[in-house]
Each structure stands twice: as structure tokens, then as C-alpha cells.
Amino acid sequence: MLYVKNLYKSYQTGKNKYQVLNGVDFCVEKGEFVAVMGPSGSGKTTLLNCISCYIPFDKGEITIGGTDLAGLDDAGLAHFRNTQLGFVFQDFMLLDGLTIRENILVPRIVQGEVSGEAEELADRLTALFGIQHIAAKYPAEISGGEKQRAAVARSLINNPLIILADEPTGNLDSKSSRAVIESFGEVKKRMDATIFMVTHDSFAASFCDRVILLKDGSIYRQLERQGERGQFQDQLLIAIKEMTE
Amino acid sequence: MSQTLTMKKMEQRLQRADRKHAHLYLFCNFTALMIISAYSGMMLSPTVQTTFPPGGDSRKQMNAIFILTLIGCVVFTIYAAGLFFRHKSRQLGILMALGASRKRLMPGLFREVLFLSGFSCTAGILAGFPFIWIIWSLFRLLLIDSSDMRLSFDPVCLLISFAFLLAVAAFSCLLAWHYLRRTNIMEVIREEHINEPVKEPGKWCAPAGCILLAAGVLLGYCTPIFYFHEVQALPPVWMNLLYAPAFAGLYMIMLHAVVHGFGRRKHAPYKNIIARSMMKFQGKQTVNNMIVVTLLIASACFGIFYIPIISIGTIMGYHAQPYDYFYHYRADQTLPDRESIETLAAEYGLSLKDWGEFDYITLAFGALTSIMEEDGKHWHDEYVPICIEKRVISEDTWNTLTGENIDVLPGTYLCITNQEETAYSMINSTKHITNMVTRTQISTQYAGLLHYDLMTDARGYCVVDNADYALLSEGLTDDWKGRIVSFNVDGKDSYPFADALFHHMVSCFDENCFTAVYHNRITSIRAEEQGIADWQAPDPMMRIDPAEADSLTFRQNWEYIPRFRILSMNDFLLSTSVFLMMFLFIFIVCILTVLIICYTRCQTIALNNRYIFDDLKKLGASPGFLDREVRSQCGSVFRVPAVVALIAVYLFFILLLYGNDGQLVYSEIVSLGACLGIEAALSILIYGVYRVTVAGIRQKLGIFL
Numbered sequence: 001m002l003y004v005k006n007l008y009k010s011y012q013t014g015k016n017k018y019q020v021l022n023g024v025d026f027c028v029e030k031g032e033f034v035a036v037m038g039p040s041g042s043g044k045t046t047l048l049n050c051i052s053c054y055i056p057f058d059k060g061e062i063t064i065g066g067t068d069l070a071g072l073d074d075a076g077l078a079h080f081r082n083t084q085l086g087f088v089f090q091d092f093m094l095l096d097g098l099t100i101r102e103n104i105l106v107p108r109i110v111q112g113e114v115s116g117e118a119e120e121l122a123d124r125l126t127a128l129f130g131i132q133h134i135a136a137k138y139p140a141e142i143s144g145g146e147k148q149r150a151a152v153a154r155s156l157i158n159n160p161l162i163i164l165a166d167e168p169t170g171n172l173d174s175k176s177s178r179a180v181i182e183s184f185g186e187v188k189k190r191m192d193a194t195i196f197m198v199t200h201d202s203f204a205a206s207f208c209d210r211v212i213l214l215k216d217g218s219i220y221r222q223l224e225r226q227g228e229r230g231q232f233q234d235q236l237l238i239a240i241k242e243m244t245e
Numbered sequence: 246m247s248q249t250l251t252m253k254k255m256e257q258r259l260q261r262a263d264r265k266h267a268h269l270y271l272f273c274n275f276t277a278l279m280i281i282s283a284y285s286g287m288m289l290s291p292t293v294q295t296t297f298p299p300g301g302d303s304r305k306q307m308n309a310i311f312i313l314t315l316i317g318c319v320v321f322t323i324y325a326a327g328l329f330f331r332h333k334s335r336q337l338g339i340l341m342a343l344g345a346s347r348k349r350l351m352p353g354l355f356r357e358v359l360f361l362s363g364f365s366c367t368a369g370i371l372a373g374f375p376f377i378w379i380i381w382s383l384f385r386l387l388l389i390d391s392s393d394m395r396l397s398f399d400p401v402c403l404l405i406s407f408a409f410l411l412a413v414a415a416f417s418c419l420l421a422w423h424y425l426r427r428t429n430i431m432e433v434i435r436e437e438h439i440n441e442p443v444k445e446p447g448k449w450c451a452p453a454g455c456i457l458l459a460a461g462v463l464l465g466y467c468t469p470i471f472y473f474h475e476v477q478a479l480p481p482v483w484m485n486l487l488y489a490p491a492f493a494g495l496y497m498i499m500l501h502a503v504v505h506g507f508g509r510r511k512h513a514p515y516k517n518i519i520a521r522s523m524m525k526f527q528g529k530q531t532v533n534n535m536i537v538v539t540l541l542i543a544s545a546c547f548g549i550f551y552i553p554i555i556s557i558g559t560i561m562g563y564h565a566q567p568y569d570y571f572y573h574y575r576a577d578q579t580l581p582d583r584e585s586i587e588t589l590a591a592e593y594g595l596s597l598k599d600w601g602e603f604d605y606i607t608l609a610f611g612a613l614t615s616i617m618e619e620d621g622k623h624w625h626d627e628y629v630p631i632c633i634e635k636r637v638i639s640e641d642t643w644n645t646l647t648g649e650n651i652d653v654l655p656g657t658y659l660c661i662t663n664q665e666e667t668a669y670s671m672i673n674s675t676k677h678i679t680n681m682v683t684r685t686q687i688s689t690q691y692a693g694l695l696h697y698d699l700m701t702d703a704r705g706y707c708v709v710d711n712a713d714y715a716l717l718s719e720g721l722t723d724d725w726k727g728r729i730v731s732f733n734v735d736g737k738d739s740y741p742f743a744d745a746l747f748h749h750m751v752s753c754f755d756e757n758c759f760t761a762v763y764h765n766r767i768t769s770i771r772a773e774e775q776g777i778a779d780w781q782a783p784d785p786m787m788r789i790d791p792a793e794a795d796s797l798t799f800r801q802n803w804e805y806i807p808r809f810r811i812l813s814m815n816d817f818l819l820s821t822s823v824f825l826m827m828f829l830f831i832f833i834v835c836i837l838t839v840l841i842i843c844y845t846r847c848q849t850i851a852l853n854n855r856y857i858f859d860d861l862k863k864l865g866a867s868p869g870f871l872d873r874e875v876r877s878q879c880g881s882v883f884r885v886p887a888v889v890a891l892i893a894v895y896l897f898f899i900l901l902l903y904g905n906d907g908q909l910v911y912s913e914i915v916s917l918g919a920c921l922g923i924e925a926a927l928s929i930l931i932y933g934v935y936r937v938t939v940a941g942i943r944q945k946l947g948i949f950l
Contacts, residue, residue: 074346075347078347078349087342093339096262098259098262102258110252110344112252114251154343
């Protein structure tokens with residue numbers, strides 16, 4: 001589903017050049033829920049932004065569902081982003097002037113039409129994530145957890161190939177975090193969705209099938225979940241400790 | 246509802262929700278266009294165009310300040326647009342992140358900015374004219390109302406306003422396009438948090454800036470004067486570039502203010518450190534804005550100082566007049582005699598005293614004159630024995646008129662000047678005086694100055710020995726002879742009497758006498774004798790229209806303008822009303838622009854840093870501490886440009902007044918005192934707006950003391 005091959009990305013600040021991604025290679029299979037973890041500055045968010053095509057990368061190859069993103073022009077990229085990718089951001093990125101239901105429908109509105117089918121899907125998604133009671137409210141009127149669940153619903157409105165999530169629990173309390181991360185699990189189970197998530201939270205990562213540990217712009221280690229979530233979280237904590245020592 | 250939600254409708258909903266962010270943008274566009282249309286409307290109005298002499302300093306000053314105001318408006322319009330798009334960029338970024346292509350977003354965004362800029366600018370243009378009308382009417386109602394002040398507009402002024410409207414719309418679309426074409430969507434989303442830091446200069450920056458500022462002003466002002474006198478040529482235009490170091494100095498002072506701030510911090514190095522760091526990271530625009538504000542305050546003061554400078558000296562001169570009524574006329578004219586004036590005075594319940602009548606003659610004086618070379622740039626000085634026309638009285642006449650007892654040596658002459666010795670008509674190079682009818686000529690030499698304010702005008706009077714006077718007046722026809730009349734009113738004077746006498750006198754002169762005081766008959770005679778064209782003949786400036794007897798042009802330029810104290814004092818403001826109005830208007834417009842720029846800049850700094858204020862609150866900062874940080878930032882934006890501009894323009898004015906005649910006379914010192922008063926009043930106004938701005942920001946940031 002998602003193939004990242006030999007990815008390089010650097011930032012230039014004045015005369016100084018910082019290498020952030022240093023030849024990253026990995027793939028994510030369809031229906032897989034994968035997290036990327038790593039210390040601050042390891043390149044997690046940069047990796048996600050490159051995959052999302054929000055920022056250009058220096059070298060390498062990214063293909064999603066067989067499409068090479070580097071070969072797309074602006075319009076093609078925008079279309080691909082709209083129809084094949086779903087996004088969940090740390091700070092929700094909901095539009096303040098629209099209701100929650102309308103926010104969920106934004107990717108369809110961007111396409112140019114909101115069909116009855118899309119509206120039904122929006123209603124089903126609000127029901128699935130337990131936010132139907134706030135569907136007519138505005139973002140400023142609801143909690144952070146509700147906003148993030150609305151963002152997850154929005155990411156699914158176009159039935160994308162993959163959902164890309166950037167620290168989705170980063171701004172939430174533990175209860176809301178659990179609700180959001182469980183909603184990802186629900187999506188994976190019911191819709192066979194592929195999810196790629198960047199997080200620093202071992203609790204959130206422990207819900208995943210696989211975790212990629214990133215250190216100094218390179219993959220340090222990959223861990224696959226085999227067994228209970230709690231055990232997997234313990235494994236993750238040990239691996240992270242080893243990585244940072 | 247969402248069944249009908251299309252892209253267009255969604256954009257409209259978002260625009261409605263964003264309206265509050267658009268307020269500042271709308272306000273700035275509106276104000277910029279109102280100021281520009283009002284200024285151009287006023288500047289190009291037929292009234293102002295006919296009053297301000299073409300090529301004159303006042304017109305140049307008006308045009309230069311207009312350009313500066315235009316720059317000021319451009320600055321705050323650009324800034325407001327930038328601020329609007331910073332808010333807007335998050336929304337654009339989210340839509341782009343969710344797959345909206347640039348092509349898809351562009352029409353909606355262009356529609357929005359074109360609507361906002363078109364609406365606000367059109368409203369501003371329309372408001373500009375009532376704005377002029379209100380100021381004009383208030384001026385006429387509260388200060389001066391004169392026949393010169395006819396409010397009329399030239400439709401050409403609309404071209405400037407519409408050009409600016411188009412520029413605003415084009416710039417907004419360009420900015421929209423710039424945001425949309427960014428490839429890094431995360432940058433678009435986080436645009437609000439992007440800073441614009443400046444490079445940190447050393448502590449030498451402000452002192453070096455002050456030196457450059459002073460050097461630029463001195464070089465720019467003094468070099469052309471030096472060049473004029475030493476090279477004997479008109480200073481080339483490029484010499485204006487010598488002012489350039491002043492601008493560099495100004496930039497350095499503002500940069501220092503933004504990066505380091507002023508004041509000693511040896512004992513409290515961390516004082517206002519947060520405010521300074523915030524300022525530093527918004528540095529580029531802040532420094533630019535502060536420079537424009539400084540120049541605008543300086544322009545405003547330059548405009549408004551015109552009023553005390555021209556009025557105080559003149560009014561003091563009227564008070565010092567030894568006679569209430571003083572006038573002269575050519576001997577070939579029939580003016581009302583003493584009896585008829587006394588009869589007229591009686592009609593107004595007045596009686597006259599101290600009546601005096603004196604003869605004068607008009608002669609040709611030789612003079613050192615500047616002859617322009619063929620290149621039109623250089624000249625050389627040459628003595629011309631028959632050169633300019635001067636009025637001459639005998640030493641006896643002088644002694645009778647003034648009560649002095651002077652003895653003028655034969656073959657010498659004395660020039661009459663005012664007490665402050667600032668009259669332009671003084672001449673000290675004469676070697677010959679000639680009777681233009683008989684061509685009798687005597688040799689003479691300059692013997693010094695006499696002081697009598699009422700006998701100073703562009704033509705000027707001289708005093709000669711009685712025998713020389715008798716010799717030179719022999720054979721003169723009446724058109725080269727004249728009479729001076731002076732008298733006082735016994736008791737309180739009457740304006741209606743003075744006005745009636747003035748208009749009656751004007752009606753008594755024949756057409757030949759309505760010439761400007763700087764019209765020189767000698768030039769015409771010499772031209773005729775040499776068989777060349779008289780350059781004065783076709784010049785309309787040399788003729789004065791008696792129908793415009795109440796106008797400034799008539800009262801300033803007519804050769805035989807009588808000096809009636811009560812009339813002069815009352816009509817001074819009337820006759821200069823259009824000038825006063827224009828410079829007052831310039832002052833209002835410049836200060837309005839300054840206050841808006843400072844207000845928007847402070848809002849921007851505070852709002853862009855609201856996250857820092859939130860963090861400081863979380864770290865336990867007290868409202869008092871936060872308030873100090875807000876005041877520190879706003880204080881720099883308001884205080885530094887105001888202090889620099891007020892000091893610089895004041896010193897520059899002292900330099901100008903001193904440079905006029907190499908001295909500061911009493912009336913100039915009094916005028917400078919009045920200018921200081923204006924600066925104090927302006928400082929209070931700026932401080933008031935600073936307080937209002939700080940209060941507004943405090944409220945927006947949720948700082949409750």
C-alpha cells in the first residue's frame with residue numbers, strides 16, 4: 001500500500017544544513033495500522049509531511065497504492081490527496097466557520113459535489129464515533145476529544161487508501177486519547193482501513209500492529225505486535241529506552 | 246442545509262466567519278483611500294491650485310508631503326493585507342491539505358479579496374469628499390471664512406484614488422497568489438507563527454544613526470547653499486541625494502530601538518527582555534513602519550509650523566506699526582484728500598490725528614546683478630548702472646516722518662529696512678542713481694541702514710541728501726513722483742471704516758497702477774532702448790486684478806497696497822486662509838495616517854505574539870507584568886518615531902530660519918516657541934492614542950489589571 005524507499009530530506013537554516021531524514025525505507029500493507037515513534041528531532045513529523053506531500057523531499061521514492069507521488073503535478077497531487085488520503089492532525093485543523101457535520105464533508109465539498117451518499121456516510125461516521133449529538137455544533141463549542149473524532153471521521157469521508165495521522169492524541173487528555181485511538185481501531189476493523197500514525201505516546205502506539213522506531217532520521221528498529229496490547233506497550237518502552245541510551 | 250453546500254457556499258460561510266479578521270483590512274483600505282482621495286481632492290482643487298504659486302516652495306512642500314502620505318498609506322495597506330492573509334492562510338492550508346487544488350481555491354479567494362478591497366476602497370473614496378467638506382466647513386465655521394475659500398473639485402483627483410484602488414486590489418490578488426503557490430503546505434498552515442527577525446546590530450547603532458541623521462540634514466541643506474554662493478550656479482538636482490545619510494541614520498536609530506531599546510539596563514538587564522525579543526522577531530516590518538511614521542510626523546510638523554512662522558512675525562509687525570494708516574500713491578493719481586477721508590471717518594464716528602504727507606520720487610539705481618550664462622546653469626555678477634527702480638525720500642522727509650535727526654552726506658544713500666533687518670529690498674552695491682526722465686545721474690555710495698517697518702516692501706525706499714534729492718527730482722514727471730500719507734485714529738479704530746477706505750482707494754487708481762511690486766519699469770525701458778522684448782510685458786504675474794482686491798495675491802503683491810493696521814490684522818487670516826487651511830489639512834491627514842499605522846502595528850505585534858502572552862500567563866506572569874510588556878512594545882512604536890521626528894524637525898526649522906538671513910530674530914524665536922507648543926499638543930495627542938491602543942490590546946489579550 002505505502003512504499004517509502006531511500007527517502008532523504010534536509011532543511012537549510014542560514015548557512016547550516018540539517019539532514020532530517022537519512023535514507024528511510026519501509027512499507028505498510030493494506031489494512032495495517034502502523035505507528036512511527038522516536039525522540040524529538042528524529043524526523044517523525046517530517047516523514048509524515050513528506051508522505052502527505054505537504055513538504056517536498058530531496059531524494060527517494062514514495063508510492064501509495066502504486067502511485068509515485070513525485071510524478072504528480074500540483075493538480076494531480078491535490079486530487080490524490082483529496083481522494084486517496086485521509087488526514088488527522090495534532091491540532092485537529094477543523095474550519096471554525098463550519099459545523100462538525102460540514103467539516104466532515106469538506107473533502108467532498110472540495111471535490112465539487114456533496115451527494116446524498118456522502119451525507120449518509122457522514123451521518124454513519126458521526127454515529128460510529130459517537131459524535132452525532134454535536135454534528136450541528138461549531139468547533140469552538142466542543143471538546144478536544146470530540147474535535148479529534150470529528151477529524152478522524154473527516155479523514156474517512158472519501159474512503160481513502162490510507163489515513164495519515166500526526167500525533168492525533170498529542171493535544172488530548174488520557175480519556176479522549178483512548179477514545180480517539182479506539183476509533184482508529186474501529187475504523188481498521190470495520191472498514192479495513194490502512195492507518196499510518198506518528199506518535200510519541202507509547203500507549204497510543206500499543207494499539208498498532210507494528211511500530212517503526214526512528215532515530216536521527218533513520219529507522220532504528222521495527223516491532224510487531226504479537227499478543228496483548230499491554231505486553232506490546234512494555235516491549236515498546238524497553239525498545240525506546242534502549243534506543244535513547 | 247449541507248445538501249446544498251457547494252464550494253462557493255462553503256467559502257461564503259467561511260468568509261462570513263472570518264469577517265472579524267477582515268475588519269482591520271477593511272478599515273485600513275477605507276482609511277487609506279479616504280485620506281488619498283481627500284488629499285488629492287484638496288491638492289488638485291482649483292482653489293488650492295490658483296492660490297499656491299506654481300513652482301513655489303509651498304506647492305513643492307504640499308506635493309512632497311502628498312507623496313510621503315501616499316507611501317504611508319501604501320505601508321499600512323500592505324501591512325493590513327499581510328495580516329489578513331496570515332489569518333486566512335490557516336484556512337487555505339487546511340483546504341489544501343485536504344486536497345483542494347490551487348486552481349480550485351483561487352477563484353473564491355480572488356472573489357473575496359476583490360470584494361473586500363473593492364468595497365472598502367470605494368467606500369473610502371466616497372468618504373474622502375465628505376471628509377474634506379467637513380474639515381473645510383469646520384475651518385470656515387470655527388476659524389476663518391473668506392471669499393478665497395470656495396470648495397470645488399477637479400475630477401482628475403479621482404484618477405489618483407482609482408489608481409490606488411487598482412493597486413490595492415492588484416496587490417491583494419498578488420498576495421493571494423503568493424500564498425497559494427507555496428509548495429510547503431505546513432508553512433501555509435503555520436504562517437501565523439512565522440517571524441521576520443532582523444539582524445542584531447551592535448550598541449553603536451543608535452549613536453552612529455544620530456550622527457548620520459545630523460550629517461545628512463546638514464549636508465543636504467548646507468551644500469546647495471555653499472554651491473550656490475561659491476560656484477555661482479544653481480545646485481544640480483543630484484545634490485538632494487546628500488540627504489541620504491539622514492535616512493540611513495533614521496533606519497539605524499529605529500533598528501536600535503527595536504533590537505536593543507533605549508535606556509540603561511545595567512542594573513536591570515532583564516527588564517522588558519520579553520517585549521524586546523518579541524519586537525526583534527517582528528523587526529523588519531516594525532522598523533519600516535517606524536521610519537514611515539517618523540517621516541510623516543516630521544511632514545505634519547513641517548506643514549503646521551508654516552502657520553506660526555508666517556503669522557506670528559506678521560502680526561507682531563502689525564502691532565509695532567507707528568501709524569494706524571500708512572499708504573503711498575503716484576502723483577499722477579487722484580486719491581481722496583484729507584478732508585474727504587475725515588468726512589468718511591466721521592461717518593464711522595471716528596476722528597483722525599497725526600496726519601502727515603510726504604513726497605517721494607522714484608529713481609533708477611545701479612546694482613550688481615547676476616547674469617545667467619547661456620548654459621542656463623551658471624552666472625556671473627555684473628554691475629549695471631541703470632538697473633532697478635527704488636523709491637527715494639530726502640533726509641528732511643525722513644527726519645519729519647520719524648522724529649530722528651540724521652544727516653546724509655552728499656553722494657551717499659541709506660537703505661530703509663525693518664527692525665529685524667530681514668527686508669529683501671536692501672541694496673548696497675549702487676554706484677549711480679539716475680533720473681529716468683532727464684537721465685540726470687549722480688555718483689553715490691552705500692552709507693548704511695535706517696529702520697522703519699512701514700517702508701519696507703519688495704521695491705524698497707532709500708534716503709539721500711537734501712541737495713541730491715532736489716537735483717534728482719528736477720524734471721521728473723508725475724508718474725515718477727509719489728506721496729506718502731500717514732495718520733492715526735483718535736481712539737478705537739473701526740474695521741468697516743478701514744475696509745471702506747481701502748476699497749475706495751483701490752477704485753481711485755487707474756489701470757496703469759495695477760502692477761506687482763516686483764515689476765521693474767527700468768527693465769522695460771532698457772529693453773525698449775536696446776530693441777529687445779520686455780520679458781515682463783507678457784507675464785501675467787506682473788499684473789494685479791483690482792477685482793480681486795480681497796485676495797491674498799492682491800494684498801501680497803500690489804505695488805500700492807496700503808498698510809492699514811486694523812485691516813491687515815483682521816484680513817491676514819482671511820487672505821492667507823487657503824494656505825492655512827491646506828497646511829492644517831496636511832497636518833490632520835499626516836497625523837491620522839501616523840496614528841493608524843502605529844495602532845495597526847501595535848495590534849499586529851501583540852496579536853502575533855498572543856501565544857507568548859498565553860504561555861507567560863501559564864508560567865504565572867501577573868497582569869501587571871504582562872501589561873508592562875505590552876506597554877513596552879507599544880511605547881517603542883509610538884514614542885521613538887515621535888521623539889526623533891519632533892526633535893529633528895524642530896532643529897531643522899531652527900536651521901532653516903537661521904539659514905534665511907544668518908540670524909534668529911525676535912519674531913522667529915516667538916514662532917519657534919509656538920512650534921514647541923504645537924509639538925507639545927501633538928505629543929499629548931499621540932500619548933492619548935497610545936493609551937487607547939494599549940487598552941485595546943490589553944482587552945484582546947485578556948490582561949485584566
